[in-house]
Each structure stands twice: as C-alpha cells, then as structure tokens.
Amino acid sequence: MSDEIVLIVNGKPHKAQANPETPLLYVLRNELGLTGPQFGCGEEMCGACMVLIGNKARQSCRLAISEVGRSRITTLEGLIEKGELHPVQRAFIDEQAAQCGYCLNGMIIRITALLWKNPHPSDKQIRESLDGNLCRCGSHPRILRAVQRAEALLSALEEE
C-alpha cells in the first residue's frame, strides 16, 4: 500500500491499519489499546485527548494520522519510564489532584509540555497554558498545586 503510515508511538513503530485521514486518537485507543488519551469533544475544545507530538502538547481528536509523519508521539502511558511514573504523574497522586479523573490525561500532557518549555512558569502562565483544558469536577486548585509540586520534583531531579 502506497499510503501506508507508520507512527512512532512511545518509542515503538506502529503500522497503522486505519485510513490516512483517521484522527490519531482512534488509532491510539483502538489499534494500540492506549486508554490514556480520552475522547472528550472531538472538536479540539477540551483537551481530554492530548498527546505529545515531539515536545508539544497536541489534541489528537482531529489530527489525521497522515499529518503526524515521523514525529515522536508520546501518550500518558509513554511518560512512564522503567516502571517509574513521570514526576508530573507523581505530582498528581501526591496532590490527589482529581475527582473523576477523565481530564487527567490532557492535564498531565499539557503540564509536561509546559514544564519542558518553561521549567519555572508563573501562576499566570500556568493558568493560561491550561485554559484550553477543561475540567468539569472543579479539580483546578489541586491541579494548580500539582503543577507546583511537579516543578519542584523536576528541579530536584535536575540537581541530582
């Protein structure tokens, strides 16, 4: 097949069976069984489906697999290294930063990308960065505390 698409997901190549225009979200969830990214709106308005493309947080619900190319795709599952949770994931547990937890995927992915780009963001920068990620349960105060804790955990790692 000439339009065969190979995606690099969490470090491993995956030959997609779906059509090229299929949004990445469905390939991740249904072909690869990755249940981290969630379907929230299908309209890039809520952030539940976020993944990292390279170092950038992107919504995957409308992103056609043909547009991803050979960029590295990292999902929530892919943040775990050698069985160890990523500091941002740990921070969410430490702060008990969830209620239903459906939005967690997008929050963690967005914050991971933010802290890569800007290891010490201001409160305003954090809130603005998260404005595209909706949470209906009202876990915002905890999520904001989780960002601060993640920042501290990451800084501690840097110093090691």
Add this chain to the structure above:
Amino acid sequence: MTNRTSTGKSKDRPGSVRREAKWGEVSSWLDDWLAIEPDGSVTAFSGKVELGTGVRTALAQIVAEELDVPLERVQMVMGDTARTPDEGYTAGSMTISGSGTALRRAAAAARGAMLEMAAKRLEVNINELSVQDGAITLVQSPERSVTYAELMGGKPFNLQVEDQFPQKSPSTYRVVGTSTPREDLPRKVSGQSSFIQDVQVPGMVHGRLVRPPSAAAQLLEIDENSVKDVPGLIRVVQRGNFIGAVAAREEQAIQAARQLQVKWQESALYPRMQDLFTALRSQPTQDSVLVEQGDFEKAFAKAARQIHATYAQPYHAHASIGPSCAVAEVVGDQVTVWASTPGPYPLSGALAQLLELPVENVHLIHVEGAGSYGQNGSDDAAADAVILAQGTGRPVRVQWTRKDEFVWEPKSPAMVMEVHGGLDSQGNVVAWDYHVWSPSHVARARFAGQLVTTQLLTGQPAPQARFSFGAERNAPTNYGFSTQRVTVHYVPDSYLRASSFRSLGGSENTFANESFIDELAAAAGVDPVEYRLRYLADPRERAVLNAAAEKAGWVPRLARHLSETELTEGRGVAFARYENDQAIVACIANVQVNRKTGVVRVKRVVVAHDCGLIINPDGVKNQIEGNVIQSLSRALKEEVQFDEFRITSVDWQTYPILKFSEVPEVEIVLINRPDQPAVGAGEPSTVTTAAAVANAVFDAAGVRLRQIPFTPERVRTALLEQGQR
C-alpha cells in the same frame, strides 16, 4: 472492572442477591455485603457506584476500620446486578450514610461473628481476644491466634445482620478520619483502563447515533445508499426515529453517522428564551405549602417595611467532560450491559421493560464514567447500545458525541423564586413568604418510557412525571423567623427534558433565600453575618457561620459599595444547612467587579463545613473545592441556549464553563464532629456559592444580581439601571 470472582457470592444460596427486592430495601444478609476470601482479603459489595467522588476509597476505609484489616486488603465491588445488593441510585450525597452505614454494620457483624468462632476454637472468652490485621489473638499469649482466612476463608457467614455485635467507638478509629489516598489515581494517571469508554469486549464493534435535530422531530426519509461506500459498515439500525450506524471500526461508524442522509420534520416545542420564566409561571401548577407558621398576611400587612424580590435560574447542563458511552451484548435472551449509570438495578429494570424480557435476563455492570453530578446521558446510552447490539447481533460500544450529550442529556430545570419579607421598625424579620416555581428535578430512568431511546423508538414523548420532586429542597431556611410561609408550585411541563443535577433545587432555593436575607440585612442596616446569626439557634450552625467569618477575616460592617472606580471589590456571605438537617455550610466570596466591562472576577472563596463525622478529610475537601468551582461556573457563565425548536448549546463554545484563569483561591475549614452521624459531602457546598457571589457584587457595586448566570452583559445592564435611578 474486575474479573476476580468472590467466593462469598452465589445466586443460589441464602443471602444471595434477591433481584425481586423492592428498590431501596436493602439486604440484611451479611454475605450480600462482605466476603472473607481464602487469602484473608476482604471483598465488600456495595450497590452504590463510584461517580468520581472517591467514595470507593471512603467505603473501603469504613470496612477496613470496622474489621481491623489493612486498607489494601479490602476490595470493593460496586454496582453489579449479579454481585452487589440493590441500593437504587447513587445520589443525594447518601452513599456514606446509606451504603457506608450498611457496610459498617455488616463489618461489625462479621468481626463479631469471627470473634465468637475464634473464642470457641481457642477455648477462651471473647474478652480475652484482640483483633489486628485480620488476625484474632489471645491477649495473654499472643502465640495463640487464628486468622480471618483460617476461620472463614471462602465460606459464607449465613448470618443476618441485626446489630447483635457492637460497632467500634469512633474515638478508636485509625483508618476512618484519615486522608487515605484514592485507590484509583495511580491507575488513572498512568492511563490504565478505568472508564466506561475504555471497556473492550471480544468481537465488539462500534456504534454512533444519528439523532434527530430536535426532540419532537419525526423521521421523513432515510437514504441508506448515502453510506453504502463507507468501509466496514455493518448496519444502519433504524426503528422509528431511532437511528444508529454500526461499523467494525470507530472511525467508520463516525463516517457513516456523518454521511447518512436523513430528512426530519421539526416542530416548535419550546417558548422563546426571553419568555421562559413567564411561561413557567403561567402553567397551571400543583402547589404544596411546606411551612406555615404564624399568620403571614397579617404580619406582613403590619410590617414597617415590605420588601419583594424575584430570582431566576435557567437550565443548566451536567456537561460531563466525557460524553456518555456504553457497551451491550445480546446473546439469545440474555443481555449484558456495561454502563456508567448511577442506578444499575433501576436501569436493568427499565432495559428489561424496553426489551420485554424478565429483569433477571439483564445483567448490568457499572463502570465509571466521567463525572456526572446527577443524571447525564449514561442511562440513555446504555439503552442505545442495547438496541444496536440487538439490531446487529454483535457486542456494540456506542459513544455519544459532544453534541449528543449537550442536546439529549436531561438538564437541571429552570426555576423562578419569589420572596416577600416584612421588617419591623428595628429591622427584624416579622414575615417571610417564599414561593418557588419549578418542574420536577427527578425523572430517573426507572421505566423504559423515561429513556430517550424508547421515546425515539416509539415516537411517544416522555411520560408526565408520576410525582414531582426536588424543588422543595432547601426551599425552607433554617432561620427561626416567627412568621413564615414556604410554598412550592410544581410546574408540570419542563419544556427541556430535566432530571437530577447535584443538589436538585437546593442551589436555586439557596441562591434566592440567601440573596434575600442579604437584601433584608442591608435594608435593616445590619452586618450580613450578624443578621443571619440573629436567626440561627443551633450551636453547630452558628459555629459554621462563625468559622467561615473568622477564616475570611470578616469585619462586621454594612454593605458599602462606595467605590466609583472602574474596579471595585466586595465580599458576600451565604449560609445553608443542606436539606435542612444534613451538612452545614457557610461560604464567603471576595469579588472584583469591573464596572466598565461588567466582568465579575471571584478572587477568593472561603467555605466552613460540618458534615458530622468525617471519613476522609482530604476527600471532603476535594468535594468542597469541586462544588465551589462547579457552582461558580454555573453562577457566572452557564445557561442552556435554545430556540423554539432546538437546543442550541451544543459544544463548549455555546456552553462555556469556568476556565483555569477564572478559578479563585478556595479555602476550607472542616469542622469534624466524631460524635455525630456522617452525612454526605457531595452536594451541600454547591448551594451557597451563587448567593455569596451575588451578595459580594452588591457589596462591591451596589447592584443586586437576581438572575443566574451573572454574565458581563447582565452586570452592565444592572449597573446601567442603577445609574439611571
């Protein structure tokens, strides 16, 4: 979801789940609630379900505490019609008081029964024994001991719970009352399958719905040729106005649903939005007087000052962040449904009715969904999945779209509240008259006819509510006014489909009550906290209001709104006892009003909260934070838009909710009352926010906001009218 089978559960022995049990009538058989597994772990069964509040962890804490086993050895099985007791709906902040109490009694009985067995086996008296970590030990010679597993592992108790064994005293609690971390978070932060949307069943295919554009639309024409080129398409299932496309792959089902050409005949259903509140009040109502104390008319006529105000709240959407989803499998006359319903047993009954099958043939397995805060589309999605599975002979997963959820989920109904107050010359309340107009807040899917799916299949509209419920919640206040009257006017036609949303009418009623007492305090020239305290006798209630005032740094003064600057700041208070006898909440909000733009920014919210004995303090704080932010979102931004035919709030742009940049600081004072029963914390602190904010806006800018949401446009209009006075 768990595949682990429990040995303590079997359908064909005494104490197994009795499916014919009446709703709300819970089993007294110990084995229906608890099982000691061969490895000594404990399986506890609850008919309630996890709705994202962390109640699974709280219930496990209760069991671990009462049984003296480590928390990690307690496994909760919840909301499965083949395995758990029937506890009706998970609603009304009643899981801790209902299921929690039942599990506590069951665990105490299990512990007591095992102590008796141990005493017999060790040939000693019970009072010579102690329990630790699931082992019973002779205090004098600790080498003589027997474990729960040795006594019971895998065997049923065959015992009825009758409070024959004492429960632990709360003063000895070690697990209950601690901020135990939630058991689900490690799974959820690492992306492990946790939600209904993640359920996979062998052979499962994917369904998407093609809903009519509006609730009254009738199907005119469907052109199945329009999807014949869609790869993977299994079938378009069409029955009446119900249409769904089923395909091998999810994206194929999406494509088919989008591509299918369908023509509908629409008709007008709703009043114009600007006429909504007048229309509600003009319906013939069913009235009930909830409180009548003294002679209101007489006292009001004699009052030195008479004050009136009318408040209103529009329709609100639950707006779950994940649209509803369900999976169903129909094999012969056996049906299995995975759904995020808040009521597995009642829904199994409704589905059985829909399919004309005995209820025993419908196995309902609850799997967590995104937060629902009441009745969202989950029950309807379950019925959709069943119809698609039946129509294709395959296990079908149906995923609602964002628009499906916004349009078809039942809304929190619109309400109008009118209050009349009389003050004497000293500013005391001498007459209080409260009226609320509201459709029923509850139309749970107990019967097939209440499911959207059924309505689409049959072309029949939803049956008129058999009883109206919810508008009375917190319509009466806990203030000791000498003369008062409270009347609920039930409106039969809700226009938009309505059902339970967090606190039912409690939010709207508290918005009106707590705004109005603030209006009276201002008219009387008294500090709003002091004014409320005049009418509160209960020491727990007074303590909560005082605690909030202290934490917020409340300095007694009159509402001032002197500032003429563009940005002006104020504070407001609201108080309520949920359902008049449950958790007690006081809320103080600090706001900033921009006179030019009309934007209300809430900067800080302080909540003091007494829900009796606290099971998990951090869990309660989490619920309070969530309540404050969600209710703030409702108060500031939310209003379901519609025209005469359709709901037009269909996505996050047409139904915006609070964003991170708009979220205030939330500070909480928890008052623990270990000597008092544990009451729910899932809803109470949702009711006070709107009034606290409205009162703070009055303090800041001198205008009363009596209609939710407090949009910039509405605030500007109020300021303009003030300028013209």
